[in-house]
Amino acid sequence: MAVIPQSEFQRRQARRKWMGRAFHGLCLLSVCIALGMLAVLLIYLLQQGVTGIDWSFLTSFPSRHSDKAGIKPAMLGSIYVVLVAGVVSFTLGVATALFLEEYATRSKFATLAKINIANLAGVPSIVYGILGLQIFVHSMHLGNSVLAGGFTLALLVLPIVIVAASEAVRAVPPSLREGSYALGATRWQVIWRMVIPQAFPGILTGVILAVSRAIGETAPLIAMGALTFVPFTPDSPLSRFTVLPIQIFNWTSRPQEGFRETAAAGIIVLLVILLVMNAGAVILRNRFQNKWE
């Protein structure tokens, strides 16, 4: 290596320090841009929509006049569809996680199933909509119903529930299982009375996150044929429906100025629901975290 004079060394060192500070600033700037965009987004939405939210907005039907339009059928549709999706994905997701973690650990089937689940999580949501259209709407003759929509979303969020439930089940210490086995419990007794109660907060957190993903989904439900304009409330599992995000999409696509504010008001309601659910998940997680560490 060439020896350099001290003055040159000091010059280079000053330059490196200066570059370091500039880079630090650049990194900080990136984070600030990201956070700033979030702030701009939320402020813009509040500005546009907050005046549109009142009791009649929540309890009215959609209308051709933006000042009379409300979200009652969309809200109810969202709640029903997400309830179906939540119950189905919870049941199937927990059962799958238990099988993979407690029964088929390290088997070839488990490896295959896990790779498969990782890939399912990356399938675009609109593809699930097409799957739902062909399987639930056409093959099973459920029509474009609440039930078909709920099943479609259940498949979409199933990987989220499986991954969360698997992690929760894995986090239950083996000593608890062994203690129960030593007392003569069968495998299912161990799972039902030991593993599930211990893993429950983790499972529940996963289900809440999955459901909050399902509430915001638009594209798969459009693809499976949910309505965009619903002047009635869904009254049975086979009733046709719309959901809040589709209603927002519908209002956004209209040319009239007035519907922008209606859409923003709908968005605020949607975001508040999501905020409440995610806050619930965070509280659950913090409350039960590190129990065994």
Added chain:
Amino acid sequence: MARNVVSPSLGKGTRNAWKRTFSERAIAVALFLSAFLSILITVGIVAVLLFEALAFFGDVTFWEFITGTRWTPLFSSKQFGVLALVAGTTLTALLAMLVALPLGLLSAIYLSEYAPDRIRRLVKPILEVLAGIPTVVYGYFALLFVTPILRNISGDISVFNALSASIVMGIMILPMVSSLSEDAMRSVPRNLREAAYALGSTKLEVSTLVVVPAALSGIMSAFILAVSRAIGETMIVTIAAGQNPSFTLNPFVPIETMTAYIVQVSQGDAPAGSIEFKTIFAVALLLFVMTLVMNLLSQYVVSRFREEYE
């Protein structure tokens, strides 16, 4: 507890034991069936897409589909060149990555290398809020907030354009890039950093010449996953980028992506069995294959190029 105690009478005990074995088996089978369903979903997706797509390729040659550059199945003179849609998808995904990649990587470096623990624990969940916002909300934001600003800057930009949708999509996938990259960087062992500092490196040199190369497999896989996410994104491009399939890389004009086309057909009333209806399966199959390749590639990159320490 009492009912688990084997009763002294031998006959009852065996019967209980038999019942127990039976229900244990039944439960195991039920759980297996649930797990098997997750595999059936994949099979179902492939089967549904292939079935209708093959019917489509009975009417239109695969060659015409994959090499044509005009896409007009909804007009009277129908042409089925999917490259017009692929161009739209590529353009938006590319531009979105131009936003998400530098911002995401720099944010990850900041959070992993520079930020004090207190700030990191505050900023990370806030960034993840960005990933949790429904895409229809981003679509609204792109069309009604970002597009007017862009149009103020340049009059050449149309109301519907790829640029606005891409910028907003980039913001949406930024947390994914930053969070996965940060995880990869934080798993780089501390002693590599210490060794570089001991040789007189500055923090910039440690970050860019030691930490990032060591975490490269994780960062690469994060990028690929982000691209896959951008390709599959639907609502932002449906709302803000237009419904005009065009074989162009001009970000200022209306385009249409593969996903937006599927939504467009779903919203109309193309009867099942018609050629318009079948096109969405061919397009969705292509979309599925593209994202699947990306996801497999990302898993391969992690497993193949991971730097193992300890």
